[in-house]
Amino acid sequence: METATDIVLLALLAATAVGLVxxxxxxxxxxxxxxxxLLSAGLFTVLDAVDVAFTEAAxxxxxxxxxxxxxxxLVGHREKKPTRTxxxxxxxxxxxxxxxxxxxxxxxxxxPFGDAANPVHHRVADHYxxxxxxxxxxxxxxxxxxxxxxxxxxxxxxxxxxxxxxGVMLLLGGGARRRRGGAAPASESxxx
Amino acid sequence: MMSELLxxxxxxxxxxIVVFLMMTGFYILISRGNxxxxxxGLNVFQxxxxxxxxxxxxxxxxxxPILVDDPEALYSNPLPHVLILTAIVVGIAxxxxxxxxxxxxxxxxxxxxxxxxxxxxxxxxDRRAPGRAALRGP
Amino acid sequence: MRExxxxxxxxxxxxxxxxxxxxxxxxxxDYSPGGGFQAGVILVxxxxxxxxxxxxxxxxxxxxxxxxxxxxxxxxxxxAGTGIVTMLLGANYLGYNVLAHDPEHGQHYGILLVEAxxxxxxxxxxxxxxxxxxxxxxxx
Numbered sequence: 001m002e003t004a005t006d007i008v009l010l011a012l013l014a015a016t017a018v019g020l021v022x023x024x025x026x027x028x029x030x031x032x033x034x035x036x037x038l039l040s041a042g043l044f045t046v047l048d049a050v051d052v053a054f055t056e057a058a059x060x061x062x063x064x065x066x067x068x069x070x071x072x073x074l075v076g077h078r079e080k081k082p083t084r085t086x087x088x089x090x091x092x093x094x095x096x097x098x099x100x101x102x103x104x105x106x107x108x109x110x111x112p113f114g115d116a117a118n119p120v121h122h123r124v125a126d127h128y129x130x131x132x133x134x135x136x137x138x139x140x141x142x143x144x145x146x147x148x149x150x151x152x153x154x155x156x157x158x159x160x161x162x163x164x165x166x167g168v169m170l171l172l173g174g175g176a177r178r179r180r181g182g183a184a185p186a187s188e189s190x191x192x
Numbered sequence: 193m194m195s196e197l198l199x200x201x202x203x204x205x206x207x208x209i210v211v212f213l214m215m216t217g218f219y220i221l222i223s224r225g226n227x228x229x230x231x232x233g234l235n236v237f238q239x240x241x242x243x244x245x246x247x248x249x250x251x252x253x254x255x256x257p258i259l260v261d262d263p264e265a266l267y268s269n270p271l272p273h274v275l276i277l278t279a280i281v282v283g284i285a286x287x288x289x290x291x292x293x294x295x296x297x298x299x300x301x302x303x304x305x306x307x308x309x310x311x312x313x314x315x316x317x318d319r320r321a322p323g324r325a326a327l328r329g330p
Numbered sequence: 331m332r333e334x335x336x337x338x339x340x341x342x343x344x345x346x347x348x349x350x351x352x353x354x355x356x357x358x359x360d361y362s363p364g365g366g367f368q369a370g371v372i373l374v375x376x377x378x379x380x381x382x383x384x385x386x387x388x389x390x391x392x393x394x395x396x397x398x399x400x401x402x403x404x405x406x407x408x409x410a411g412t413g414i415v416t417m418l419l420g421a422n423y424l425g426y427n428v429l430a431h432d433p434e435h436g437q438h439y440g441i442l443l444v445e446a447x448x449x450x451x452x453x454x455x456x457x458x459x460x461x462x463x464x465x466x467x468x469x470x
Binding site for chain 2: 006007010011013014017018020021026029030033036037040043044047048049050051052055056059060063064067068070071072074075076079080089092093095096097099100103104107110111113114115116118120121124125128129132133139140141142145146150153154157160161164165167168171172
């Protein structure tokens with residue numbers, strides 16, 4: 001059952017991603033990205049990462065969509081039709097196919113999916129699962145690792161989030177300004 | 193034996209779809225000129241990396257890493273969950289810096305299409321140094 | 331959207347429950363999925379809903395932009411300050427065992443303080459970013 005859900009969700013994610021490439025109306029793209037986030041939240045639940053699923057559903061499908069829509073209201077929601085020549089469209093596809101082939105080759109060496117003997121599941125992970133109840137006393141191991149065992153890490157992340165807010169304030173803080181002195185359209189006509 | 197084979201296929205399937213999603217995001221990023229679309233592509237790429245991490249942390253037959261009374265319970269690896277949980281929030285914070293940049297670019301150039309911005313920039317360069325336009329040809 | 335009675339009443343009824351849910355997610359994070367990151371985002375969602383229905387100006391009177399900006403900084407300070415307090419009490423930076431007589435209780439207090447810092451920062455940051463994107467282009 002778990003396996004079937006996993007397969008279906010991943011197939012839906014792949015289909016959504018193809019839709020994201022093809023659709024040109026940016027409103028539809030942003031809504032589809034919200035669906036993509038919700039599907040991945042479902043996938044995280046199937047893969048036992050309930051905390052991550054919760055975060056992805058709240059952040060990816062919720063706030064992220066709102067922020068994208070807020071930005072779209074300011075920059076317009078039409079994507080221009082690609083005007084590039086044939087060669088310029090083939091090049092990205094070639095790059096992506098070659099990189100993808102290399103990555104698929106790399107997955108051959110990954111440990112088997114879901115095997116409890118994989119090296120990643122031992123050393124620190126064992127310690128967290130066995131000792132959390134005695135050392136920290138909270139049942140949710142993710143919270144214990146997040147706030148206590150790896151508190152430095154989380155503090156760094158919190159600081160990064162704060163720095164992002166400072167960045168947005170610096171970029172958008174000055175109030176809306178007009179295009180700079182009409183210089184841009186004038187130069188456009190000159191270059192033609 | 194049959195289920196073993198199936199789980200093997202499913203394991204590779206997870207990784208392959210992750211690679212497919214990663215490359216889709218990468219393709220949007222390098223082939224589309226619209227800055228908002230590029231940010232969506234970055235997000236797709238980013239989420240695929242999250243899926244890779246969470247797939248690596250999964251143990252078949254395991255349960256979510258919230259301790260229960262059963263001493264025989266098998267838990268999935270909590271470490272990738274912690275890393276990805278914080279990465280999601282940092283991801284949206286950095287994405288919003290990208291959105292803010294796109295808004296400022298729209299205000300400065302009147303467009304968020306990469307090629308139009310390049311044209312405007314080229315025009316400005318030509319006015320400052322007319323010789324360069326001649327070098328570039330018609 | 332100012333005239334939509336159902337939306338106005340619906341949003342007013344829903345918002346407190348969203349805030350309560352955010353606080354539940356935060357304080358129950360030790361026992362179930364949840365914690366400061368998720369709770370902060372859900373808390374912002376309540377105010378985003380109010381902004382969509384009642385407009386930015388009305389919400390900014392309740393939740394001034396300066397206040398949310400201060401929140402973003404206060405959360406980080408609370409997190410880092412917890413580490414300083416544990417250092418002053420003779421433990422390592424962010425070593426919560428010394429916060430109470432019993433190490434396990436100390437861990438509980440430490441996690442609570444640190445998660446509160448995360449909640450306040452995430453709430454402040456997300457609200458600040460939302461205010462800046464939503465308020466752009468209105469003053470023209």
